[in-house]
Structures are given as C-alpha cells and as structure tokens.
Amino acid sequence: MVFAPKDAKVLAAGRGMSELKLPARSEDFSEWYNQLVLRAELADYAPVRGCMIVRPYGWALWENIQQALDRRFKATGHQNVAFPLLIPRSFIDKEKHHVEGFSPELAVVTIGGGEELAEPLVIRPTSETIIGHMWSKWIQSYRDLPVLMNQWNSVVRWELRTRLFLRTLEFYWQEGHTAHATREEAEAETRQMLDIYTDFAVNDAAIPVIPGKKSDSEKFAGADTTFSLEAMMGDCKALQFCTSHFLGQNFSKAFEVRYLDKEGQLQHCWTTSWGLSTRVIGAIIMVHGDDQGLVLPPKLAPYQAVIVPIFKTDEEKTIVFETARKLKADLVKANIRVTLDEREGSSPGWKFNDWEMRGVPVRVELGPKDVAKQSAVLARRDRPGKEGKISASLADLPATIERLLVEIQQSLHHKALAFREANTRDPKDYAEFKAAVETGFAFSFWCGRAKCEEQIKEETKATMRCIPLDQPGGEGRCICCGQPAKEKAIFGRAY
RNA sequence: CGGGGCGUGGCUCAGCCUGGUAGAGCACCUGGUUCGGGACCAGGGGGUCGGAGGUUCAAAUCCUCUCGCCCCGACCA
Structure with a gap:
C-alpha cells in the first residue's frame, strides 16, 4: 500500500467539502489518523508545540490499558512507586551511552524561584538514573534483592517531529525497573516482561506482535540488550509497541548499586527496565480503525x-x-x-x-x-x-x-494477523527486498553487521525492526551483502 | 534545521490580486415539525481577521518584522 504525499491545499479543500466524513483511510492514512484522533475526542493539541491533551475518552482508554497491565505487573510481584519529575543534570552524565542518547532531547530547568540554579535539573526523559541513585542507598545485601518496581508517569523528550499519541514531547507511560543478584535472573525478568506485554498486546489490544531483539543501533541508550514488540499498522508501517531492556551492570556500575552476596563478596546488581506508552493508543487506532473511524477492542473500549x-x-x-x-x-x-x-x-x-x-x-x-x-x-x-x-x-x-x-475481540486479532501476514514477504534477492519494504515487512537473513543495516536504511528507508525470537532455523545469506547469516530479521518502514 | 503550505466566529473556508459597512456552511441557543443510517423551517448569540510596526483620509486586504500550526526530509517510546 503506497500513499501519495500530501498537499495541504488539496487536503483543506477536501476537508471543507465533506466535514461529516473522515478522509478515506485508504487514500490518506496519515490525515485519516490525525483527524480521527481529534474527531473521536481522544486527544487535542496543547498550546505548546508537540504537546498533547488527552481528553476523557482517550484517557478512559488509557486507564483500561493501565489496569490490564498493572494487574499483570502486580501478579508478577512488582510494586508501584513514584520518583520525582526533576533529575540533577549530572545524573544523566554518569552512564556513557545514556548521555549520548538522551542529551539532544533533554528539557532542562535552569531557574527556580527566580534564581539561577547551581546545578541544572533535567525533566526526566526516563528514570534509570535517579532510580539507580536511590537503589545505591537501599540495596546492601542479596537479601534486599530482587527489587521489582514500576511507575506510571509522564516523561519529556524534546522530539523534532511530533504526532498525537505516536510522538509527543511529553508522553504518558509506565516504566518498570528491577534489580537482581544475577545476570540470569535479570535476563529472565527482561523476557518475562516481554511475555507479559505480548499477552496484553494479543489478548487485550488484539494486536499481533513480533517479539524480538533490537540491533545495536536501535537499542536503548545504556542497555546491553533491548527487546521489543513490533506491530504492523494499517498502512503497513511498523510501530514499536513497547520495549524491555536488559541493562547489564551499566547503571549499577555508574551509580554504585552493590550488594553483599552470600560469600561476603561485594557485587554489582544486574538491572532491567521496560516500558509501554500512550503510543499503543496510536497502534490501536492504526491497526483496527476503518473509514468510519475507531474500532476498539472490547477488552479495552471505554464503552463496550x-x-x-x-x-x-x-x-x-x-x-x-x-x-x-x-x-x-x-x-x-x-x-x-x-x-x-x-x-x-x-x-x-x-x-x-x-x-x-x-x-x-x-x-x-x-x-x-x-x-x-x-x-x-x-x-x-x-x-x-x-x-x-x-x-x-x-x-x-x-x-x-x-x-x-468475545467474538469481536478474536476477530479483530485474526484480521490484523492475516493483514500482517499478507504484507510480510520473504524476498529472494535484494531487488525483491526493496520492493517488499515499500509495501510491508521483509523477513530476511541478515549478517548482523551495522554496515548492511545502514546501507539498507539509506537505500530503502526501511530499518531493521527486530530479530524475532522465533527463528525458522537454518542458515542463509545476508539479503544485503550475501555473506553467510544465521538469523532472520524483520525490516520495514517505521513510525 | 532545510523544503512546501497555512493562520479570518467553536470547526471548514470565502473575501486579499484591484484598500472603502467582516461573510458563508457546519456547530451552538430558542421555538416548532421530525426521528429504524449523518432531518427541516423560523428566529438568535458569537470574530480587536495570529501578533507588532509601517504606508494611507481609510488596512483582513499593501510593505517589514515576528509568532504559531500542518505536511515532506535528517533524530526518536
């Protein structure tokens, strides 16, 4: 499915002529989305560029999402907490990759009470640092572990291009943070949370997702490994549904989060973080919606x-x-x-x-x-x-x-899954690959080299979405360079 | 930050070129007739024309600056 570029004037004319009808989803997906969000009264534009006001109907949907997830988090032993909005600037600088990743998109407070602050405060873009700081106080012994926390809040990232729900300067989400005694335990936690998200996506949001691993270039700033769920929207573009990060000892080393093990040895904790944002509302709109408007999965619909x-x-x-x-x-x-x-x-x-x-x-x-x-x-x-x-x-x-x-819930998932499968191809060569990512996903062998990933991105605008955990097995040749490859990856244009 | 488009009642826009009493449709309020797939009639309320400066007897309209929004690209949940 290919969508023509927009001309504001044409759109304006079309809008004026038929105020009752939404733009056709098949003709102008992006304008269909923008207008639907406003007209269904999910959200509105705030006076500040890039910010969003979530209206009662949209927030009711979010509350149902929250409940569905919170239930699952609690059932697996996590507790909710509240950390502050403001973080000392110096905290961000403590983890090398974290600084590099987040510096360009920080909002910084430099004045408080009319006085220039001695140390600028950043508005949290995520809370690994301040949580790490506190953990270093709270965690002393292996008996204190694991620490399993989650918080529902909003964060700010100064994005350049914004769209309601999909990318706004401030967005609502949950961020889970856990600390463990061993690598294995932390890795298991990372995967457990990915499973929980998958269960939510499939059974509650009725959105089929592909659990997988991110490439180094796409992983979270400060993570050893990032896992995500990738979903295909109604225009065949990919959307990252949520993420789950194995942070290794990166943050525990940066913030001295240590514990004394049974043998009396001082060890650094192994930590994880995982998050899902109001972006999933965008996913629900784009996966299930039609020309008439929203189609909400019964489990999450404010009114069933x-x-x-x-x-x-x-x-x-x-x-x-x-x-x-x-x-x-x-x-x-x-x-x-x-x-x-x-x-x-x-x-x-x-x-x-x-x-x-x-x-x-x-x-x-x-x-x-x-x-x-x-x-x-x-x-x-x-x-x-x-x-x-x-x-x-x-x-x-x-x-x-x-x-x-129940029938509708199932039917929505089946329909979305059939759509994704119909638009996912296994190209035989690079020419076929290029055509495939124009109109959907390509599931291809990849050598794992960043060079090929970049070349593909430059030539096709498609990115490596994830290396699915579920691999068909066997070996093949990289779709880009032809070198031997062990794993297949999902490629597609993404939001 | 580059390229394109646009700012006029709540919404979508006309008016601007060629300066001279601010308009339409929808929405809203009142009354009546309607009501099984986006009803109709009558009456009514609501706008310092994004902002600042300038030209002019006179600016929505011309000039300068500025702010904002949307779309397309480079960064990202």
Missing part, C-alpha cells in the same frame, strides 16, 4: 456497548427509555461497560455514525418495534452495515452481548 433509543412520539419515548434504562442496568449487572445515549436533538442515524467514529464494539438499537417484540437490534462495529446486525431477545441480551464481545 451503547444503547441508542429510537422513538417518534412522546409515548414511544417514554416506553423506549423505560426499557432502555432497565436494559442498561441489566448490562451493568453483567459487568458490561455500557452507556445509554440520551442526547436530545440528534437523530438515531447521527448517533449511529457518532458511536461508530468512537469505535464502540456493539451498538444496541432499541425502538418501539423492538420493545413490542421484547427484542433489540445489535450491530457489531467490526462488520459495517446490515451484515453486522442481528436481532436478539431482551432477556438474553447480556449473554448475547458478552458472546459478541
């Missing part, structure tokens, strides 16, 4: 069902609302997140479109005819038009909707 009442006369209104309110109560009792659209002055048709824009998985249409039959019309968001509509009896509605939500 919406009841749209239909009536003409006041009598009808009374009876329809009475039934609708009772229905709503029944659904709430069945633990279905439901809302009843009681807005006056909008026609049912308008409401149908509005809730489709917002991606509510199941719509319940309830009119006088339905009440008479003690039934309702159910429309599934993932199957537009009449095909997605069924009639169901009111008595069975909670059960029917529950079943639909």
Whole structure:
C-alpha cells in the first residue's frame, strides 16, 4: 500500500467539502489518523508545540490499558512507586551511552524561584538514573534483592517531529525497573516482561506482535540488550509497541548499586527496565480503525456497548427509555461497560455514525418495534452495515452481548494477523527486498553487521525492526551483502 | 534545521490580486415539525481577521518584522 504525499491545499479543500466524513483511510492514512484522533475526542493539541491533551475518552482508554497491565505487573510481584519529575543534570552524565542518547532531547530547568540554579535539573526523559541513585542507598545485601518496581508517569523528550499519541514531547507511560543478584535472573525478568506485554498486546489490544531483539543501533541508550514488540499498522508501517531492556551492570556500575552476596563478596546488581506508552493508543487506532473511524477492542473500549433509543412520539419515548434504562442496568449487572445515549436533538442515524467514529464494539438499537417484540437490534462495529446486525431477545441480551464481545475481540486479532501476514514477504534477492519494504515487512537473513543495516536504511528507508525470537532455523545469506547469516530479521518502514 | 503550505466566529473556508459597512456552511441557543443510517423551517448569540510596526483620509486586504500550526526530509517510546 503506497500513499501519495500530501498537499495541504488539496487536503483543506477536501476537508471543507465533506466535514461529516473522515478522509478515506485508504487514500490518506496519515490525515485519516490525525483527524480521527481529534474527531473521536481522544486527544487535542496543547498550546505548546508537540504537546498533547488527552481528553476523557482517550484517557478512559488509557486507564483500561493501565489496569490490564498493572494487574499483570502486580501478579508478577512488582510494586508501584513514584520518583520525582526533576533529575540533577549530572545524573544523566554518569552512564556513557545514556548521555549520548538522551542529551539532544533533554528539557532542562535552569531557574527556580527566580534564581539561577547551581546545578541544572533535567525533566526526566526516563528514570534509570535517579532510580539507580536511590537503589545505591537501599540495596546492601542479596537479601534486599530482587527489587521489582514500576511507575506510571509522564516523561519529556524534546522530539523534532511530533504526532498525537505516536510522538509527543511529553508522553504518558509506565516504566518498570528491577534489580537482581544475577545476570540470569535479570535476563529472565527482561523476557518475562516481554511475555507479559505480548499477552496484553494479543489478548487485550488484539494486536499481533513480533517479539524480538533490537540491533545495536536501535537499542536503548545504556542497555546491553533491548527487546521489543513490533506491530504492523494499517498502512503497513511498523510501530514499536513497547520495549524491555536488559541493562547489564551499566547503571549499577555508574551509580554504585552493590550488594553483599552470600560469600561476603561485594557485587554489582544486574538491572532491567521496560516500558509501554500512550503510543499503543496510536497502534490501536492504526491497526483496527476503518473509514468510519475507531474500532476498539472490547477488552479495552471505554464503552463496550451503547444503547441508542429510537422513538417518534412522546409515548414511544417514554416506553423506549423505560426499557432502555432497565436494559442498561441489566448490562451493568453483567459487568458490561455500557452507556445509554440520551442526547436530545440528534437523530438515531447521527448517533449511529457518532458511536461508530468512537469505535464502540456493539451498538444496541432499541425502538418501539423492538420493545413490542421484547427484542433489540445489535450491530457489531467490526462488520459495517446490515451484515453486522442481528436481532436478539431482551432477556438474553447480556449473554448475547458478552458472546459478541468475545467474538469481536478474536476477530479483530485474526484480521490484523492475516493483514500482517499478507504484507510480510520473504524476498529472494535484494531487488525483491526493496520492493517488499515499500509495501510491508521483509523477513530476511541478515549478517548482523551495522554496515548492511545502514546501507539498507539509506537505500530503502526501511530499518531493521527486530530479530524475532522465533527463528525458522537454518542458515542463509545476508539479503544485503550475501555473506553467510544465521538469523532472520524483520525490516520495514517505521513510525 | 532545510523544503512546501497555512493562520479570518467553536470547526471548514470565502473575501486579499484591484484598500472603502467582516461573510458563508457546519456547530451552538430558542421555538416548532421530525426521528429504524449523518432531518427541516423560523428566529438568535458569537470574530480587536495570529501578533507588532509601517504606508494611507481609510488596512483582513499593501510593505517589514515576528509568532504559531500542518505536511515532506535528517533524530526518536
């Protein structure tokens, strides 16, 4: 799938002509995305360039994401903490690669209370340093380990080009930080968290992901190894869903995080960090959305069902609302997140479109005819038009909707997986490779050399997304240089 | 930081070339008719034309500077 470059004037003209409709996803993916975020009221632009205001509907989605992950973090023994927003500038300088990576994108506070500060403070771009600093105080013995922490917060990275949810100067995320006595334990933690993210991505976000290892050039500044989950968006571009880093002893050495082992020997801890940001909201939009707007996975949707009442006369209104309110109560009792659209002055048709824009998985249409039959019309968001509509009896509605939500959840994942597979190729030679990354992912042998990675990037604009953990086995030749290669890697254009 | 585009009611834009009473559609408010896929009529509220300076009797319109936003490239969750 290839998208033509945008001309602001053409876009403006198109926008003015049809305010009701979004730009077609297939014609202008990026403009479709931008407008959808605004129109579905997920987020808005802040007065400061590159900053984002997350609106109630968007934040409700994020809260569901938070709960889904927090549950899993707690179940694996992690505890939530809160570290400060401001970090002494000198902390950043203590780990060599960390400084190099983050210096260009730091926001720095130099004045406090009207006075120039003796030492500038950076607004955290991530918290490894300040956490390392505190750990050096808290950790003395192997009995203090492991330390398993997580914090939900926001961080600031001064990015040049920004887009709502995908890249903003400030973004919300969680950052997990752990310290362990052994390398093996820390490595296991890194992988465990990647598994947890995978479980969340597949089962809650309905997004198929490829767990894998990052190249040296793409890994986190200060990590020994970075793992990520890579996903394919609806325009066939790659998006990094989250990361999990094995930090080795890099930060424990920089901050003197040491413990006394059973033999009485002083050892440096082995640490990890892992994070997932509001960017996944962008992923959900770009993976599942369609021309009508958002399509939210039931497990994360702020509303899993919406009841749209239909009536003409006041009598009808009374009876329809009475039934609708009772229905709503029944659904709430069945633990279905439901809302009843009681807005006056909008026609049912308008409401149908509005809730489709917002991606509510199941719509319940309830009119006088339905009440008479003690039934309702159910429309599934993932199957537009009449095909997605069924009639169901009111008595069975909670059960029917529950079943639909499960089906929709699965169907979204299947559809996304089929799409990714259809757009992932195994090119036979470099010419085929070039064509493949124009329109999707290429899964190719790679010699592991940075030189080939760079050459590919320059010639195709595609980057090495990850070396999937799941390897087909065997050996081959590097798609770029033809040298023997042991591993296959995913290449693609990325966000 | 380079290249392109754009700043006019909440939104999308017209008006600018050729200076002379600030407009339209949508949204909003009121009333009425509507309501099973984006309803209609009537009335109404709302804008120091991004900002500063200049030219002029007179500036949304011309000139200079400036700020901001969007899109395309170089850095990145």
